[in-house]
Structures are given as structure tokens and as C-alpha cells.
């Protein structure tokens with residue numbers, strides 16, 4: 001069957017079970033859009049290409065499937081870069097299709113030409129410029145394969161206009177793609193070593209990360225911890241990979257980790273790190289990180305091993321298969337912790353927890369941001385998918401909302417991209433229309449992709465937005481308070497739109513709470529409505545996120561609190 | 567840890583941007599490429615890159631792991647740790663002036679340099695060898711007045727499979 005390039009693209013998207021494309025048209029993709037006009041494929045017209053990528057990214061994080069976007073050449077393509085870099089840092093599988101000028105014009109500075117494969121080379125897992133129609137089908141297939149296999153990541157496919165207009169015989173059976181990935185099956189010898197290390201450990205701790213969620217290994221990790229009563233801490237990206245309401249869960253570690261998680265890491269004698277890359281926000285000073293422990297690191301990507309922290313036992317393998325093998329080995333060899341030892345270790349952590357729990361003080365007439373998050377958890381009973389923006393809002397969410405299931409906390413961890421939460425929430429809601437999806441935002445971040453409110457309104461994508469409105473770029477202000485003697489250089493955001501009116505202008509509902517006693521009612525009203533709703537909470541302006549590990553300090557040295565001033 | 571030169575041999579798919587990808591990523595992560603040689607192998611589809619970089623073992627292992635992440639990279643070997651043979655080549659043009667003429671002739675005879683081109687006004691030499699040999703030749707060439715020179719990166723071959 002002879003097909004045009006545009007038809008081949010849509011055909012393969014169907015074969016790859018793509019349900020939805022987030023995109024924005026323009027000159028070089030007009031032919032593709034014309035083809036879409038007749039197609040059953042669902043397309044969401046975003047209001048900015050960055051929004052398209054974050055939406056595809058949110059969709060991918062929530063479903064574990066590949067998210068897809070389509071944009072035009074030149075400025076359309078460059079607008080995707082922040083989104084692509086965001087997905088790349090968190091290893092999220094997306095495929096971004098960009099239009100390109102006709103091959104004959106490439107290199108001539110043609111109108112809306114830009115070397116997008118050159119620009120995105122350092123922030124994609126891989127990218128392609130399709131040079132002729134013969135390689136089109138295989139390239140698209142390969143793009144999906146590369147995005148979802150191994151350590152996942154974003155793949156960009158640049159599609160010159162003339163290539164897409166050409167015709168060629170299309171036969172799916174004839175498409176050959178390269179198999180690039182070597183899947184490491186960890187050697188049995190390694191399992192024996194883990195057994196040995198666990199056997200001798202008196203104070204083991206599991207550290208779970210994004211790789212557990214991406215590798216769909218939450219169940220195995222949870223079983224391992226529960227069966228052998230090993231306490232668990234996690235990175236930001238690992239939230240939800242172990243039930244947040246379980247007794248063994250110690251909360252997040254690192255710069256804004258809990259006191260007890262950071263103390264546990266600093267005192268454990270065996271750290272089993274699964275699907276983490278030991279980011280500097282997590283480790284604090286490398287020299288003192290888990291300095292009393294032997295470290296086992298399980299990861300699919302050899303380049304993550306020994307990158308920041310030198311480990312005692314690296315295991316390269318898929319997290320799920322590796323944990324399964326490990327469970328089997330431990331069971332076959334009748335591993336069991338010494339009850340008294342394990343009890344003492346758990347009691348020690350409980351003592352730390354009692355000494356310095358995660359807390360805040362909701363008194364007076366001003367809403368505390370943490371209170372809003374706790375109420376949101378209460379009102380939804382945790383049955384919700386949360387996206388966040390970046391800053392204090394993100395950290396308080398990580399601290400005060402407990403996530404019981406994987407793929408329910410969706411946040412830009414590695415790149416820390418403000419403006420991620422709203423478009424990501426739109427992507428999530430498209431995947432799960434019946435789920436409650438809430439973006440927890442700061443008043444700064446929400447303005448970075450606010451235009452996507454129009455997208456939500458147009459398609460009746462009923463996302464909810466909770467703005468913790470402190471009138472500051474709060475997290476930056478916190479650093480200025482703590483490290484720059486309160487010189488608040490350009491972080492005051494009081495000059496902002498009236499968010500309630502703005503919501504209404506976009507055709508969605510806007511609600512506001514300014515007093516603690518209004519919080520619950522506003523949340524309930526907003527969440528119950530079958531419409532996109534923006535809820536603006538006027539919160540305590542100079543609240544800080546605690547505990548905090550100062551940059552350059554060990555994670556056992558935390559600043560716990562400051563005088564409560566209001 | 568001790569810093570030293572590592573010769574890394576990389577088999578890659580011969581794609582238009584594979585070199586840009588490798589050079590860009592290593593440069594972007596702050597690793598320096600000291601020398602580089604690239605060409606196709608017996609198959610046009612597959613190229614071999616021989617790259618030298620300086621670093622301690624941990625840094626070089628990180629570079630290798632980084633390289634292995636690339637979709638177009640097939641195999642990575644650090645030839646420094648394997649038995650291997652190394653060669654470089656220089657092409658040199660010496661201008662023949664009346665005062666240097668005899669000296670140049672004598673040097674060519676003594677060191678058995680290969681003459682590629684000879685005219686009344688210049689001579690072009692091709693010299694291959696390992697690094698010390700090339701450095702030795704360069705020291706002898708210097709006083710003769712080098713008009714122009716091109717030195718390749720290191721090529722290397724492992725001696726066992």
C-alpha cells in the first residue's frame with residue numbers, strides 16, 4: 001500500500017497505541033495537521049509548545065506509557081526545549097515530533113529553520129532528523145522503542161516538510177529497527193553478596209527512587225521492606241514507590257528531608273539504594289553521606305553507578321527483575337533479621353521521629369501552606385493524582401501529603417521546572433478523566449504556563465489548581481532570608497493578577513480562601529465541581545520549609561526551625 | 567588517584583551526528599578529548615572512533631559509562647588496560663633553503679624518513695610511530711625549519727579478542 005509520509009506517521013502512532021497527541025500547528029506541519037483533521041487520533045491544542053511537552057510528560061508519568069507531542073519548526077521546536085530537558089532529567093519516555101523545513105533548504109537559514117536536533121542533543125536520550133522517506137517508518141518505530149526501553153527518556157524526531165509529502169510503499173512487516181539495549185540480568189553471585197551484607201547488617205535502610213517507579217518495581221520493593229522489616233526512605237522522585245502511610249516509611253531524605261530519615265541514613269550500617277542517582281540535593285556533602293554504611297546500588301543505567309557516591313556493591317539491572325531475584329534468593333536461603341536487632345533499630349528511628357516530627361503550627365488568622373496540603377489529603381483521602389510546581393509548594397507537598405501509590409506524585413525533580421505542574425496536570429487528567437487531579441502551585445510558578453488554563457477550559461479537562469499564594473518567589477526568598485540577611489532581591493511577587501478573576505476570564509471557576517476556617521470548605525467546593533477550578537489560598541508570607549540542610553553541610557546537620565513569628 | 571592518558575576505542579553506527587553527539591556530551595560534561603581518529607570499519611555501516619583522554623580511572627570509567635548510554639554506540643573498550651598497539655602519523659613540509667639543504671638530506675638518510683614529495687623548494691615527509699617515536703622525530707625536525715605539519719590522533723588496535 002502506497003502512503004504519504006504524513007499518513008505513515010499517523011498509522012504508526014495508531015500501531016503504537018497512542019491515544020492522544022499534545023500539539024501546536026505551524027507552517028512545516030500543516031500537512032500533518034491536515035491528515036489529523038481526518039484522523040480518529042485525539043489531539044489537544046495547547047497554548048504554548050512548552051505546555052505540550054509537559055502535558056505529554058505528565059501523561060507518561062501517570063500512565064507509564066510514552067507521551068507524544070507535535071510542533072512546528074523553528075520557534076515551535078525551540079519552545080519545546082525546557083520541556084524536553086525536564087523529561088530528560090527525570091528519565092520520562094516521550095516522543096516529540098518537530099516540523100522542519102524541506103531538506104533542500106536545511107542549512108540555508110530558511111524561514112523558521114532551526115537545528116533542533118543540534119540544540120536538543122544534550123537533553124534527549126536520542127534524536128533523529130529524518131532525511132528521506134525510506135527511513136521514516138523505521139525511525140518513528142525506533143523512537144518509541146528507545147523512549148520506553150532501558151532507562152527511559154525523551155526522543156525527538158525532526159520531520160522535514162518535503163519528506164512528509166512524499167509517498168512510499170508501506171508494509172509494517174518490513175520495518176526493521178535496531179535493538180540497541182543490552183538488558184543486564186544481575187549475576188547470582190551478586191545476590192549472594194547482598195545476602196551476606198544483609199545478614200551482617202544491624203541497621204539496614206532502603207532508599208527508593210524514581211527508578212523504582214519507572215521500572216514498575218514498587219510492589220517488589222514494598223514486599224522486600226515489609227517481609228524483612230527494613231525501614232524505607234526515598235528521594236523526591238521515589239515518592240509513592242513505597243506506601244507513605246506504612247509504619248516503615250520514614251519520609252523523604254535530603255535537603256528538605258525529615259529529621260528521622262536523614263538521621264537514619266547517617267546512622268545505618270547498610271543502605272540499599274534502588275533506582276536513585278544520588279543527586280546533590282539528596283546527599284548533602286558527599287564525604288559524610290551514609291558514612292557508617294556499606295552501600296548497595298541497584299540501577300538499570302551503569303552511568304548512574306559510582307557517579308556521585310562510591311558504592312560497595314553495584315548491581316546493574318532492571319529494578320523489578322533484580323528485586324524479584326533478590327527476594328527469591330533471600331527466601332531460598334532463609335534470610336531472617338535478628339528480631340532484637342531489628343527492633344532496636346526501628347525503635348531508634350521512632351525515637352528520632354518523636355524527638356523531631358515533621359510539623360508546623362496552624363495558629364492565628366493566617367493560613368499555613370502546610371495546612372492546606374494536609375486538608376487536601378484529608379478531603380481527598382489521598383485518592384488523587386498530584387502534580388506540583390517548583391519551590392516551597394513542591395517541598396511541602398513532598399513532606400505533608402502522603403503518597404501510597406506509584407505514579408501519583410508528579411513533579412519536576414531533576415530540572416526543577418517552574419510552570420511544569422499545570423500542563424502536566426492536563427496531561428494526567430487526559431489519561432485518567434475519572435481521577436481527581438490537582439496541581440499544587442506557587443503564585444510565581446503558576447504564572448509560567450498560566451495560558452494552559454485556556455486548554456483546560458476548551459476541552460473541559462477538569463484539573464484543579466491549588467495556589468499557595470505567599471506573594472513571593474517563596475523558595476528563593478527563603479534562601480535570601482537564611483543566607484543573604486533577608487535582602488529580598490527581586491522575589492516579591494505581590495504585583496500579580498487577581499487569580500480568581502483571571503480564572504473567570506479564562507472561563508473556569510475561581511475560588512479563594514484567606515482564613516484557616518475557609519480552607520476545607522473551599523477545597524470541598526472546588527474538588528466537587530465538575531469543572532476546572534482554580535483555588536487561591538492566601539498563605540503565611542514568610543513561612544520556610546524545614547528541616548533544611550544548608551548547602552555544603554552533611555544531611556545529619558539540619559536546621560530544624562526558626563522562631564515562629566506569626 | 568593517578569591521572570594518565572587513556573586510549574578508548576569506540577565502535578559506533580556510522581550515523582551523521584554520532585561524532586557530534588559524543589564530542590558534545592563529553593565536552594558538555596567537562597571531559598576533554600585530547601586526540602581523535604574516526605573512520606569506517608570493514609562495514610560502511612559501522613565506524614571506529616579512537617579517542618584519547620586524560621583522567622584518573624574513576625573519571626575514565628564515568629566517560630566509558632556515559633558513552634555506553636548512547637543509542638548509536640555498540641562497544642567501548644579502554645585500550646590502556648588491554649594489550650594493544652598504538653600509532654600516530656605526521657605529515658611535515660620542510661622548505662629547502664641553501665643553508666639547510668645538506669642537513670635535511672643527512673637527517674632523511676639517518677632516520678630513514680619516508681619522502682612523499684620532493685621538489686627544488688620543499689620536501690614532504692611521512693612519519694609514523696608511537697608517541698615517543700613521533701616526539702623523537704619532531705625534536706629532530708624542529709631545527710630543520712618546519713614549514714607546516716599535521717599530526718593525526720592516536721590509532722590503536724587491541725591484540726586480543
Ligand SMILES: Cc1ncc(C[n+]2csc(CCOP(=O)(O)OP(=O)(O)O)c2C)c(N)n1
Pocket residue numbers: 389390391392393394416417418419441442443444445446468470472473474475476
Ligand atoms: C523556570 C524556572 N525559573 C527559575 C527557577 C528558580 N526558582 C526555584 S523555586 C523559585 C520560586 C518559586 O516561587 P513560587 O512558584 O511562588 O513557589 P513558592 O516557592 O513560593 O512555593 C524559583 C524562582 C526555577 N526553578 N525554574
